[in-house]
Amino acid sequence: MVAKKTPLYDEHVKLGGKIVDYAGWFLPVQYEGLIPEHEAVRNAAGIFDVSHMGEVIVKGKDALAFLQYLLTNDISKLVEDQVMYTIMCYPDGGAVDDLLVYKFGEEEYLLVINAANTDKDIKWMIDNKKDFNIIIENISDQVGLMAVQGPNAEKILQKLTDFDLSTIGNYHFKRNVNFAGKECLISRTGYTGEDGFEVCTKAEDTVEVWNKILEAGEEFGLKPAGLGARDTLRFEASMPLYGNEISEEITPLEAGLKFFVKLDKAEDFIGKEALTKQWNEGLKRKVVGFELLGRGIPRDGYEVQKDGKKIGHVTTGYMSPTLKKSIGNALIDTEYAQLGNEIDVMIRNKPVKAKIIDRRFLKNR
């Protein structure tokens, strides 16, 4: 099966993007280069095509009840125009996906889900619909989505609308904003650790809005940024990537996401029993942060050892472009997971010493 193109494919080619197949989508891994794009987001602004993400509307009388059953977070705490991060789990506590929920109204919610999991998630939702009085609508092909991230993001986007963007708080959004001459949903959300927005357009408006943002951003150092920078940025910002820090095999508790798993929520949710048991018994393994003490670059999948014995693996690792040192996340047995403990990361069959550190890598920046 050939990969799909987002509405912005031709723009990426025009901008010199190096196109790859990511989760069945043709997207640029970089344009100018991973490091300049990463630095632009930290110091000025970057714009990402994230139209490959899945968008699903859940509406009906039982929308809230259904989502409370499906998701680990307490969706009843959401107010209109607010966004919440949550995980969707299997009965054994493993994750189906991590996602964002936007509350449009008492009976209408938008879910934004990972591109790699869109089909799987929708099938899961439909299979678990039971008697809930709701409609599940996959609108992914009807919309385009762009992320503008960095200290200059608001300044840049403000040039394109009369709507006062400073009134959109963190993890809040506004629908039907007249932006760049088109009707858009704008949220103050992102996956980089910087201030920024995600702009959701009708699919047919995406190209025009993208180009208007590029033009408006030129004076503020806005660069188009690809998948490569997207991963180094989110990793530095301590944000998980499904498939790496959280997965079907790694529960949200093991991933360090307990805050988004409301075990004391009144409603039952899929996975609640297994996760409650796991929490009460104490985690046998967890995702920790580490810093290499020797030379090398840790990468996802590399084995982690202690005294010659395997204790886990690296879930994400990089030579951090911002911090300029080799750091990573690793899923390891809890008994070795204390801050300051030394572990060995196996790089090309040789152990390289590493030290466990706080996962909030950007904390002291």
Place this chain on the structure above:
Amino acid sequence: MKVLKDLYYTKDHEWLKVEGDEAYIGLTDFAQDSLGDIVYVELPEVDDEFSKEDAFAAVESVKAASDVFMPVDGKIVEVNEALLDEPGLINEDPYENWIAKIEIADKSQLDELLSADEYEKLLDEEV
């Protein structure tokens, strides 16, 4: 892509420059371009011995780690330590900034390598 005439090449995009019984080995312009900005180089030790197609060094960009393979059997006689602090030199000039110098164990193996023309043909097919 820059391809120098008087070098041997491998299908894994290494180049080899013979000087008597020794040779310098590095990465081609195509290789450094594909990798992107190189941020880390791992060098072998002097006196290490390798067979043809053994991974003897590693070159890493932000996104990926890539092995560098021996074009022929040989023993390391010198490594380019400048690359430890400035891995980006390979991107700047991949033919100037060699990775290791070897003593060639078996010169007949040079016949198995690609000429500049053959390497250029390979690049045309790759693209």
